[in-house]
Amino acid sequence: MAASRRVSVVLKAVRNITVQFCPFESNVRSTREFLAKVASDKARATNMNCEVITTVKHDRSEPVVDITYVDGERLVMKGAKLTSSEMLAAFQSRCAAKDRQTAAAKK
């Protein structure tokens, strides 16, 4: 049930990823799965400068993923009602768009 066959997550255009969630809530499964995929060895190997910061809280707050790109753009995803594949798809589409932009700018 993978979203795409090439499941590799490329973090080239990402400066840092902040994930915060409360593990005792019931709506954090997708956020944790997203975190597991994004913070994996392969993903981090694509960009060693990208930081993945995880904050574990206990205040019944909603799980939030905050991604800051190299050009300053921010992608905020509230994972309470999203599935991990949806979050991954959104993230990867933004990354692909950024890559295309940089490739076009270089030319």
Add this chain to the structure above:
Amino acid sequence: MAATLCVRLLPKQGWLPLTQSVRHGSKSVTRHRKPIHLLKQKLLAVTKYVPPPRAAPLGAYPSESQKVQEDSGLLLILKNDLKSVFRDNKMIAVVQNNSSSAEDMMTLKHRLFKHGIRVKFFPNEVTRSFLSDSVYSSMTPLFIGPTVLLVSKEPKVKEMLSALRASPQITLLGGCVDDTLLSVQGLVGFSKLPSVTVVQGQLVSGLTVLTSRTAAMLGHHPARLSLLLQQHVRQQSPEEAPPPPQQAT
């Protein structure tokens, strides 16, 4: 049936042929499937017969209610292991390791083993089914994704936190210390607590403060004690008659 009059058979104007072929051109009965005219197609589609849905006979499909699955042998063994882990160890911390290479894991295991903390891996299903039956059912939501258990007989939270700080990809989710469920903030606060003897000493000193002060005061020079007593008496007598001096001013 369309009648076609060929132009070639009318050499002179106004002359009709003796025979007129009525059926000519496209045939009705063909060897191939003849395409139906669009209007006829639409009509057939609109007036198609839709049979009523018949319910499946009882017993044709299995019931939707879940059947209780018996645990397999391996599950039972792992559950027993878990039970002994929870029984023997005072501190159990749940940690998510997003990605740890084998080296990182080995370094972490080594660092933790120096303080007597062991690293245990159990499948989430086993843990969840075990926890739902036991007293620690509130820990069940922690076990999603790649989780690792850090267990130790003594609650050495401070050392564990310092070891985990060195590996950034491991996230502490929560823990159970002395049968008390703690969040991350709770564990941090627990680590900052002084040891039991220190706390006991502070409590004892707080309780004995008054009596120790009295004992110290009694040990003073008797002249000083009598002076204090006289001052006390003098303070008490003006308190009985305060109103007249205040009314004069």
